[in-house]
Amino acid sequence: xxxxxxxxxxFRRTAQARPDVALGIGDDxxxxxxxxxxxxxxxTDTLVNGxxxxxxxxxxxxxxxxxxxxxxxxxxxxxxPRWALLALTLPAADESWLQGFATGFLELAREYQVxxxxxxxxxxxxxxxxxxxxxxxxxxxxxxxxxxxGDRIFxxxxxxxxxxxxxxxxxxxxxxxxxxxxxxxxxxxxxxQAGLALRGLANSMIDVSDGLLADLQxxxxxxxxGARLDAARLPLSDAARAYADRDAALAAAATGGDDYELLxxxxxDRDADIRARAADVGCPxxxxxxxxxxxxxxxxxxxxxxxxxRLGYRHF
Ligand code: ADP
Ligand code: MG
Numbered sequence: 001x002x003x004x005x006x007x008x009x010x011f012r013r014t015a016q017a018r019p020d021v022a023l024g025i026g027d028d029x030x031x032x033x034x035x036x037x038x039x040x041x042x043x044t045d046t047l048v049n050g051x052x053x054x055x056x057x058x059x060x061x062x063x064x065x066x067x068x069x070x071x072x073x074x075x076x077x078x079x080x081p082r083w084a085l086l087a088l089t090l091p092a093a094d095e096s097w098l099q100g101f102a103t104g105f106l107e108l109a110r111e112y113q114v115x116x117x118x119x120x121x122x123x124x125x126x127x128x129x130x131x132x133x134x135x136x137x138x139x140x141x142x143x144x145x146x147x148x149x150g151d152r153i154f155x156x157x158x159x160x161x162x163x164x165x166x167x168x169x170x171x172x173x174x175x176x177x178x179x180x181x182x183x184x185x186x187x188x189x190x191x192x193q194a195g196l197a198l199r200g201l202a203n204s205m206i207d208v209s210d211g212l213l214a215d216l217q218x219x220x221x222x223x224x225x226g227a228r229l230d231a232a233r234l235p236l237s238d239a240a241r242a243y244a245d246r247d248a249a250l251a252a253a254a255t256g257g258d259d260y261e262l263l264x265x266x267x268x269d270r271d272a273d274i275r276a277r278a279a280d281v282g283c284p285x286x287x288x289x290x291x292x293x294x295x296x297x298x299x300x301x302x303x304x305x306x307x308x309x310r311l312g313y314r315h316f
Contacts, residue, residue: 003121006093010102011086015116016109018082030117032083038135041079045069049126053186054169059100061186062128067108068188069209070132072260075195076207077143079136081112086119087129101128112192140199142264147204147223151265151291154202154274156191156283158237159212160249163256168243177239184237188260193281195262201274205264211257213308217297219265229254229289231301254299254308265291 001009012025022031034040047066049055067084074081086105090097109116114132165181191207198205204223206215212234220227234253241249266274271287278285299306 001093001095003093006095006098007119007121010098011106011116011119014102014106016106016114018113018115020082021115021117024115024117025119030083030085032117032133034135037138039138039141041074041077041134041136041141042131043070043073043077044129044131045073046127046129054166057186059097060104063101063104063106064108064187065104066128066130067105067114067132068190069260070130071108071112071114071190071192072188072207072209074132074134075190075192076205076262077136077141078195078199078202078205079134079141080196081114081132081134081192083117083133084109084114085131086116087122087131088119089122089124089127091123091126112190137199142195142198142202142205144204144206144219144222146202147219147225147265147291148267149225149291149293150268151203152268152271152287153216153227153229153263153265153289153291154285154287155208155212155235155261155263156194156278156285157259157261158235158240158284159208159254159259159261160234160240160252160256161185161237162188162258162260163252164240164243164249166258175243177242180239181237181243185258188258190260191262191283194278194283194285197277197281197283198262198264198266198274201270201277202264202266205262208259208261208263209257211255212263213254213297213299214257215263219263220295220297223291224295226292226295227289227297228292229297229299231299231306233286233288235284235286235288250301250306251308254306
């Protein structure tokens with residue numbers, strides 16, 4: 001099959017349709033029609049084989065994860081995902097790999113009603129770039145720059161699972177908790193509904209891709225504030241507690257990346273509303289600390305600071 005036949009068979013025929021796609025895959029550019037009064041939120045993320053996922057990762061998981069991490073970026077803006085583009089670089093046109101990849105990608109796209117409207121396909125070392133577009137009512141996106149001293153800091157779900165899951169995958173571990181943790185790395189559940197539910201409540205938001213401390217630092221830098229976190233409040237899954245001792249699980253929660261949970265801040269008076277709206281969409285939330293005027297980032301455990309390195313994964 002040539003590239004046009006591959007695109008037709010694996011992507012065009014099976015992609016989710018949307019009424020607001022005036023022109024999808026097949027022309028020089030796609031045409032979409034956003035709703036009146038909306039801003040378009042756009043984000044892109046690349047996954048490189050051997051860097052962002054292990055070289056032996058199943059094609060389905062690569063496809064799923066490539067879209068999931070992009071959906072997470074829109075969730076973190078409180079934007080509703082609608083359209084995606086996919087730029088694929090592959091060493092060879094391996095049809096069974098493409099079948100698995102497309103299934104993982106398009107199943108998740110269907111779940112969120114995201115239409116694949118175009119892309120690119122080239123030969124080279126494997127990498128996957130997804131561009132996602134969504135919409136948000138003008139002025140209502142939740143940015144990194146809105147945190148205020150006195151805000152409470154919240155996270156959704158549990159932290160550290162994906163980091164431990166990648167370790168479990170690399171060590172070929174097959175216990176029940178190892179498999180569950182690996183699933184948290186391979187198929188992160190983007191917090192799209194939670195992000196939308198936080199419109200009008202959260203002052204600032206980011207998704208946890210590089211690690212809690214590294215991503216919180218982005219909010220602090222953009223907002224010109226500091227933070228105090230309480231280690232005892234970091235939400236750990238039962239699997240993380242079973243898999244690692246307390247110190248290792250906490251270190252993973254503070255510094256491990258790839259969980260794709262939402263990290264946000266809101267006025268303390270919003271606490272009850274936040275818990276109610278999160279419960280409405282079935283999303284656990286935990287308050288883990290406070291925003292301070294003093295521009296440092298401290299993690300306290302029983303009143304004593306923990307010596308975690310601040311930086312998460314850095315490419316350069
Ligand atoms: P052009 O040469 O004009 O850039 P291409 O030949 O690269 O067009 O692609 C043909 C059509 O297929 C375009 O509409 C493009 O958006 C779409 N397309 C290419 N690769 C992919 C892909 N991996 N997934 C979805 N659509 C794709
Ligand atoms: Mg092209």
